[in-house]
Amino acid sequence: xxxxAPGAVRVPPELFASFCDDAAVFPPxxxxxxxxxxxxxRHVAAAHAPLVGPLVVPRARLSELAAxxxxxxxxxxxxxxxxPSPEEAARAPASVxxxxxxxxxFLEVAVPEDVPRLTAALAEAPDHARVTVYVEVPRDERxxxxxxxxxxxxxxxxxxxxxxxxxxxxxERELARSVxxxxxxxxxxxxxxxxxxxxxxxxxxxLFEQHGHLNLLAATGAALDGADEEDIVAILAERDAAxxxxxxxxxxxxxxxxxxxxxxxxxxxxxSELAAxxxLGPDLTKDLL
Numbered sequence: 170x171x172x173x174a175p176g177a178v179r180v181p182p183e184l185f186a187s188f189c190d191d192a193a194v195f196p197p198x199x200x201x202x203x204x205x206x207x208x209x210x211r212h213v214a215a216a217h218a219p220l221v222g223p224l225v226v227p228r229a230r231l232s233e234l235a236a237x238x239x240x241x242x243x244x245x246x247x248x249x250x251x252x253p254s255p256e257e258a259a260r261a262p263a264s265v266x267x268x269x270x271x272x273x274x275f276l277e278v279a280v281p282e283d284v285p286r287l288t289a290a291l292a293e294a295p296d297h298a299r300v301t302v303y304v305e306v307p308r309d310e311r312x313x314x315x316x317x318x319x320x321x322x323x324x325x326x327x328x329x330x331x332x333x334x335x336x337x338x339x340x341e342r343e344l345a346r347s348v349x350x351x352x353x354x355x356x357x358x359x360x361x362x363x364x365x366x367x368x369x370x371x372x373x374x375x376l377f378e379q380h381g382h383l384n385l386l387a388a389t390g391a392a393l394d395g396a397d398e399e400d401i402v403a404i405l406a407e408r409d410a411a412x413x414x415x416x417x418x419x420x421x422x423x424x425x426x427x428x429x430x431x432x433x434x435x436x437x438x439x440x441s442e443l444a445a446x447x448x449l450g451p452d453l454t455k456d457l458l
Contacts (some may be wrong), residue, residue, distance in 0.1 A: 172361065178447050180218060180417060180418050180420065181422050182437060182450065182453065183422040183425070184417075184420060184422045184424070184425060185219070185443065185448075186219055186220070186222050186313075186422075186425065187220070187221065187222045187430060188222070188382075188406070188425070188430055188431070188439075189221055189430065189431065189433050189439050190222035190225050190249060190359070190361075190430050190432045190433065190437055191205070191212065191218050191221060191222065191223065191224045191225060191433070191436055192221055192225040192276070192361065192432035192433060192434050193205040193208060193209070193224075193434050193435070193436075194225070194226065194227075194230070195362075195432070196332070196333050196434070197289050197333060197414050197434060198434030198435060199434075199440055200434070202226070202230060202233055202237060203237055204386050205224065205240065206224070206234070206237050206246070208340065209246070210245070210246075211393060212436050214452065215316060215456045216455045216456040217431050217436075217440045217453050217454065217456065218453060218455055219288070219453065220436075220439070220440055220453065222273050222439070223246075223247040223248050223249040223275060224246055224247065224248055225248075225249040225250075225251060225277070225432055226248055226249070226250055226251070227250070227251050227252075228251065228252045228257055228260075228261050228264060229251050229309075231250070231261075231264045231265065231267075231268065233435075234268060234271070235267060235268050237415075238268060238270035238271065239270075239319070240279045241259070241269075241270035242270065243270065244267050244270070244271075244272045245270040245271070246268075246269050246270055246272065247271075247272050247274045248270045248272065248273055248274060248275070249274060249275035249276070249277055250264075250265060250273060250275070250276055250277070250377070251276075251277040251278075251279075252276060252277070252278050252279070254278070254279060255278055257278075258276050258278045258302065260357050261273070261276055262300065262387070267428075268386055272356055273299065273300055273330060274300065274301065274305070275301045275302070275303065276300055276301070276302045277303045277305065277327055278302060278303065278304050278305065278309050279305050279357075280305055280306065280311070280315060282303055283453075294436055297316060301325065302323070302324045302325065303325050303326065303358075303359055303377060304319060304324050304325070304326060304327060304328040305327040305328075305329060305423045306326050306327065306328055306329075306347065306358075308329065308339060308343070311372070312347065312350065313350055315349045315356060316347075316351055316356055319354070319356045319360060320354040320356050325348050325356060325357045325358060325362060325429065326348050326351050326356050326357070326359075327358060327359050327360070328344070328351075328357035328358055328360045328361070329361055329362050329363075330344065330360045330361065330362055330363045330364055330380050330385070330431075331362040331363010331364065331377070331380065332362050332363060333363075335375070335376075335377050335378075337362070337363070338363055338377060338378060338380070340378075341380075341405040341406045341422070342398070342402050343423065344380060344385070344388075344405055345388065345398050345401035345402045345405055346398065348385070348389055348392050348396060348401060349401060351427070352389065352392040352393055353429060354433070355427075357427050358427070358428060358429065359428075359429045359430045359431060359432070360382070360428070360430075360431040360432070361431065361432035362383060363377070363379050363380060363381055364378065364379070364380055364381070364382040364385070364431050364432075364434065365434075365435075365438065366381055366395070366431065366438070366442060367381050367382055367383040367410070367442040367443060367446060368381035368383055368384060368407070368408060368409075368410045368413050368442075369381045369384050369405065369406060369407060369408045369413075370408065380405060381413060382431050382433075382439065383413050383414070383417050383443075383446075384404060384406075384407060384413055384415075384458075385405065385415035385428065385442045386419050386420065386424065386428055387404050387407075388401045388404040388405050388412060388419055389418065389424055389427055389428040390417075390419075390420045390421075390424040391404055392415075393423075393424060404416065409434075410446060414446040414447070417448060418431075418448065421457065439449060440453075442453070
């Protein structure tokens with residue numbers, strides 16, 4: 170990745186507030202949950218804690234988490250819980266309430282085949298008014314319909330931006346269209362998977378073409394400012410770190426009302442790269458030195 174130009178501007182700290190969701194237990198990292206919990210707690214106690222979002226855990230592993238956190242104080246862990254269906258979403262809050270050390274902050278729900286029943290099923294979930302619910306948008310012909318339905322619901326969108334196989338990565342045009350659909354419908358979103366680096370890159374090991382989380386942030390800002398699809402595609406494709414850092418440095422923190430966060434299997438990586446691009450102040454990076 171190309172280095173940023175010397176003297177690059179640092180952005181307001183709120184631009185990166187809770188930007189990085191801790192998805193350490195998911196591929197490709199797949200950290201054991203017994204290691205992920207203490208690692209997460211170290212991050213939320215570190216200087217870069219303002220950048221750290223919740224620990225992301227599948228609902229199926231909440232019983233394992235209960236055993237690991239039995240001795241922790243109330244509300245020690247903020248959780249985002251992933252579920253494979255709206256029916257599972259309805260059961261997740263009760264599962265988390267059985268963990269005194271955890272607070273359910275987010276639900277991330279896979280979309281069912283039958284799109285029209287989605288919001289009705291989610292509406293039955295206890296406490297949904299106090300929990301932010303993200304609905305994963307499928308990468309098929311249902312995408313536009315689902316995003317339109319989210320615009321008239323309390324739920325937000327989740328875009329999958331990669332995975333363990335090359336075909337799981339949307340190309341720049343597909344991702345640009347998703348961003349534009351969300352922005353035009355005024356539907357906030359998060360992103361997950363494949364955003365391993367700040368800037369667009371080719372993974373040297375897998376040769377996968379990977380999106381940069383800063384490219385996506387800059388693209389969202391451009392879409393909010395009225396950029397067209399070609400402009401968004403170009404921003405998502407940009408590989409020069411100094412250029413991307415410059416675009417991000419010009420953003421208002423208001424962009425985060427739309428692009429809420431992204432999941433990462435390594436919190437150290439994003440924080441280190443933002444620091445290397447001179448986008449963070451010294452107070453947030455002193456524990457990385």
